[in-house]
Amino acid sequence: MKQAIADTSALVSLAFSGRLEEICKAMALLIPLQVKKELEEIAERNDAKASAAKMVLELIKTGKITIKNIAEKNKVQNLLGKDIDFGEAECFELAFEQKTKTILMDDLDASYALAGMARAQSISIRISAAAVIELAKQKIISKTEAKKSLLKMIQHRGWEKTTLEYLIQKYFD
Amino acid sequence: MIVVRSEVVTVRFDSKERKEIDEVAQKKMASQSEVIRKATLIYLQKEKEIDEIKRIVAHRFAQGKISFDDLVRILGYEESKKTAFFVETAEKSFQEGL
Numbered sequence: 001m002k003q004a005i006a007d008t009s010a011l012v013s014l015a016f017s018g019r020l021e022e023i024c025k026a027m028a029l030l031i032p033l034q035v036k037k038e039l040e041e042i043a044e045r046n047d048a049k050a051s052a053a054k055m056v057l058e059l060i061k062t063g064k065i066t067i068k069n070i071a072e073k074n075k076v077q078n079l080l081g082k083d084i085d086f087g088e089a090e091c092f093e094l095a096f097e098q099k100t101k102t103i104l105m106d107d108l109d110a111s112y113a114l115a116g117m118a119r120a121q122s123i124s125i126r127i128s129a130a131a132v133i134e135l136a137k138q139k140i141i142s143k144t145e146a147k148k149s150l151l152k153m154i155q156h157r158g159w160e161k162t163t164l165e166y167l168i169q170k171y172f173d
Numbered sequence: 174m175i176v177v178r179s180e181v182v183t184v185r186f187d188s189k190e191r192k193e194i195d196e197v198a199q200k201k202m203a204s205q206s207e208v209i210r211k212a213t214l215i216y217l218q219k220e221k222e223i224d225e226i227k228r229i230v231a232h233r234f235a236q237g238k239i240s241f242d243d244l245v246r247i248l249g250y251e252e253s254k255k256t257a258f259f260v261e262t263a264e265k266s267f268q269e270g271l
Binding site: 002004027102108109111112115124125126127129131133134136137161163164170171 | 228232258259260265270271
């Protein structure tokens with residue numbers, strides 16, 4: 001089973017896609033504790049992201065998304081910076097400690113800031129859409145269903161008319 | 174304290190900044206909170222427009238309609254590197270999945 005670390009933004013996006021439960025069955029999603037804390041904060045709000053966060057928290061509660069502890073917390077502190085927050089830093093350290101080769105991250109600034117270190121550790125940073133594509137690659141959902149889910153995701157995220165919408169057209173039409 | 178519609182936000186300024194705000198407020202015959210509110214709204218609008226430009230340019234770059242050099246001319250080198258990185262990451266995500 002494929003394994004990936006997911007940050008808060010990626011999990012919210014995947015909840016918006018409506019495929020998170022299937023993703024959790026098809027691949028092992030691991031998160032650090034900080035991601036759960038961030039989701040709990042989002043869940044307290046009163047908007048669409050809060051509903052998405054609640055959905056993710058339910059999957060964490062039922063053990064479909066696994067929380068893993070960070071062994072070397074001082075390394076997380078060293079990663080923090082202008083573009084890297086606590087959750088993203090913990091995700092990177094967790095990927096390193098768990099020898100996980102993929103991090104799902106939708107924050108462009110953070111993924112760009114982590115890119116050099118990720119490359120050095122042979123860790124791939126992917127956008128959340130990769131998990132939906134993976135479902136289609138494993139033939140768990142059809143290409144049409146994947147496209148529909150990705151369009152749903154970008155609509156909820158307000159990412160219409162972006163590179164993502166273009167890539168959906170490029171790879172699915 | 175400034176009042177933004179019905180919500181109150183606390184903003185801290187040093188004495189030099191506060192003096193400058195006061196000078197503009199006096200010149201414009203407006204309150205300091207009106208000056209701060211207007212400045213904030215202008216900034217937010219500008220940021221929105223910059224984001225829109227970045228979005229359009231990244232889209233054109235992903236489509237192969239503009240080169241990296243063109244991107245640099247529009248966005249500057251650092252921002253272009255970030256845009257190119259995003260397009261490459263997104264492409265890989267679509268091509269390979271996890």
